Amino acid sequence: MRFFIDTANLEEIRKAKGYGLIDGVTTNPSLFARESQDWRKLAEAICKEVDGPVSLEVIGTTAKEMVKEARDLIKYGPNVVVKIPMIMEGLAAIRELKAMDIPVNCTLIFTPMQALLAAKAGAAFVSPFVGRLDDILHTGLDAVADMVTIFDNYALDTEILVASVRNPLHIQEAALLGADVVTVPFKVLERIAKHPLTDLGLAAFLKDWEKAPGAKAAKKAAPAKRAAAKKAPAKKTAKK
Ligand code: E4P
Numbered sequence: 001m002r003f004f005i006d007t008a009n010l011e012e013i014r015k016a017k018g019y020g021l022i023d024g025v026t027t028n029p030s031l032f033a034r035e036s037q038d039w040r041k042l043a044e045a046i047c048k049e050v051d052g053p054v055s056l057e058v059i060g061t062t063a064k065e066m067v068k069e070a071r072d073l074i075k076y077g078p079n080v081v082v083k084i085p086m087i088m089e090g091l092a093a094i095r096e097l098k099a100m101d102i103p104v105n106c107t108l109i110f111t112p113m114q115a116l117l118a119a120k121a122g123a124a125f126v127s128p129f130v131g132r133l134d135d136i137l138h139t140g141l142d143a144v145a146d147m148v149t150i151f152d153n154y155a156l157d158t159e160i161l162v163a164s165v166r167n168p169l170h171i172q173e174a175a176l177l178g179a180d181v182v183t184v185p186f187k188v189l190e191r192i193a194k195h196p197l198t199d200l201g202l203a204a205f206l207k208d209w210e211k212a213p214g215a216k217a218a219k220k221a222a223p224a225k226r227a228a229a230k231k232a233p234a235k236k237t238a239k240k
Helices: 010-018 029-033 039-049 063-076 088-099 112-121 130-135 140-153 168-177 186-193 196-211 215-231
Strands: 002-006 024-026 054-057 080-085 104-109 125-128 159-162 181-184
Touching: 002 010, 002 186, 010 039, 010 186, 024 181, 029 039, 039 054, 039 063, 054 063, 054 104, 063 080, 063 088, 080 088, 088 104, 088 112, 104 112, 112 125, 112 140, 125 140, 130 140, 130 168, 140 159, 140 168, 159 168, 168 181, 168 186, 181 186, 196 215
Parallel strands: 002 024, 002 181, 024 054, 054 080, 080 104, 104 125, 125 159, 159 181
Antiparallel strands: none
16 A cells, blocks of 8 residues: 655655655645645645655636646646546546546545546546545545445556545555555654554663663763774775
């Protein structure tokens, strides 16, 4: 399963990239509104920073407007995927963009049938919003499970990109269901790696190490070794 980060914040993108944790980025108008930089500059910088698909969303609501915007958005980078909302005009736009080889992420999907329509129109990704369904007492991941079954039944190429993720369980369940991609806010990404038993275990190992014969001596010797290494110029070794 690929991990995208759901943000327009360059710092978060760089941090997640530093941990080797991201395969792509999804943005939306609300996420850009949280940033202080001009969205155009930011979109360009994100596309440069990320080695993977970057979803940029259109604002237009007619097929004509969406196609026009999509043609502008793809200029921000070769990795742009145009986000089109799941409305009837959106379906027409997806069809046109598919014919132009412009990849689309169909967003604001809440039912398996919406996902099927978007896939039939030619979307590269469909984005079911699981958190927002949970918010209104529907189980978002049930919709994803049905999408996986339907897409498998017809061997559809469209990828299921689980969005509106609120917690690690959403991600685990999406993985169990076989969703292709999950897009995750940075704070949730950090939470997946964390476990109190990991922290306790690490603290205990470090404490016990203090008691290991020779461990203290090794720790004391280390700075002296570093100082000696600084004085002596490092030998150049051939690159492999
Ligand atoms: C997906 O592409 C959307 O940007 C995002 O996941 C929406 O999440 P929210 O429901 O937390 O706003």
